[in-house]
Amino acid sequence: MDTFSEVAANNLPASEFSSCDRAMMQRCIELARQALGKTAPNPLVGSVIVKDGEIVGEGFHPGAGQPHAEVFALRSAGEQARGATLYVNLEPCNHYGRTPPCSEAVVASGVARVVVGMVDPNPLVAGGGIAKLRQAGIEVVVGVEEEVCQRLNEGFVHRILYQRPFGILKYAMTLDGKIATFTGHSTWVTGVAARQEVHQLRVACDAVIVGGNTVRRDNPHLTSHHTTAHNPLRVVMTKTLDLPKTARLWDIQEAPTLVLTQTGANVPFQTWLRDRQVEVVELDNLTPAAAMTYLYDRGCLSVLWECGGTLSAQAIADGSVQKILAFIAPKIVGGIGSPSPVGDLGLAEMTQALTLERVSWRSIGEDCLIEGYLPLEKS
C-alpha cells in the first residue's frame, strides 16, 4: 500500500467532521486568499491554531521565499500552541526546500491535533507530512472541506500533476452566442458587475493571454483595475508582430507586458518594444501549448485566456484550457458574420462536442456566469 492510500484509508467521511472543524478550515481558506495571485509557484495556504475553543494564532503564506502558513500561525500562537489544534488547508510539507519542513515545526510546537484540508498533490511526497505528524503521536484528521481546498489550489494542483499551468478560458457573449457585432464592436457585452468579476479573476491569475487580433481591435488594459491588488503578467501571442505602437499594453506602469512571437518576426518592432521595457520572447514554434510550457518554466500556476475565437480554439485543441468561464448577457445582437467565442475545432457531429464537467452557474448583475471543466484527456 502506498502512502497516499494509507492516508486516504484513515480519512473520516465528510459528514463526521464537526462544524467547528469546517468553520476553522474555511478561516484557513480566507487567510490563504489574502495572497491570491502572489504565491506562484507555491500554493495558497492559510493556518489557524485553536485552543479551548479560541483562535490563538493565524497565518498565511505570503509568497515564494517566505515562511509557510503554519510557521506564521505557530509564531503568533507562541506557547499557547502546546496542546492546541492546528488547522491548515494543505498537508504540511516534509522536505527541506527554501525553508525547513513545517512538519518538524509543528511537532516541535507541541500541538496535539492537526486538521488538514487536503493531501499534498505531488504523488512523490503525498502523505509524508501527515505520516511524520502521526509518528510523533499527533492526532491528524484529513479531508475537512476538501472540495473547497482542492478548488482553491486547482492551479497549483494542475501544475504539479501535469507540469503545465492551469488554463482558464474566459469569454463574454450575447444570448445568441456573439462576442461582438458584425462590425467587430464589442464594448460592452456584459454589465458592470460581470466586468468587475473579471477584474477579480485577473487578481487570482499569474498571466493573462490575448492574441494580436484582440490588441488591434479592442486595445485592452488587461489589469485588475485596483491600485493595490496583484496584476497578472499581460501576454500577447503574435506570430507576425504586426501590432500598433499605440496599444495600451505597451504602457507598463501598471502591469508588465510580455510579447511571445515567432523567431525572427518584425525585428525592428521587437527593438521598439524592448526600448519601452516590454519583454519580447521569440519561440521557434509559437502555439498555445508552447506558450503554456514557457509560462510553466516561469512559475505560473493559473493562466487566463482572454483571446478571440481563433486563438481560443487552438488553445482548447492543444490542451491549454482546463476550465471555461462563460459570461452570458441576455442580449441578442444577430449578424451572420458576427464572431463567436470559439473558432474552428473541426467537429462535424454534435456527438463530438466537448462536454463540460462539474458545471455550475450563477447570476452576476443582469448577466449569467456558467463555469465548468473540460474533460482531462488532452492535458
Ligand SMILES: [Zn+2]
Ligand atoms: Zn511548509
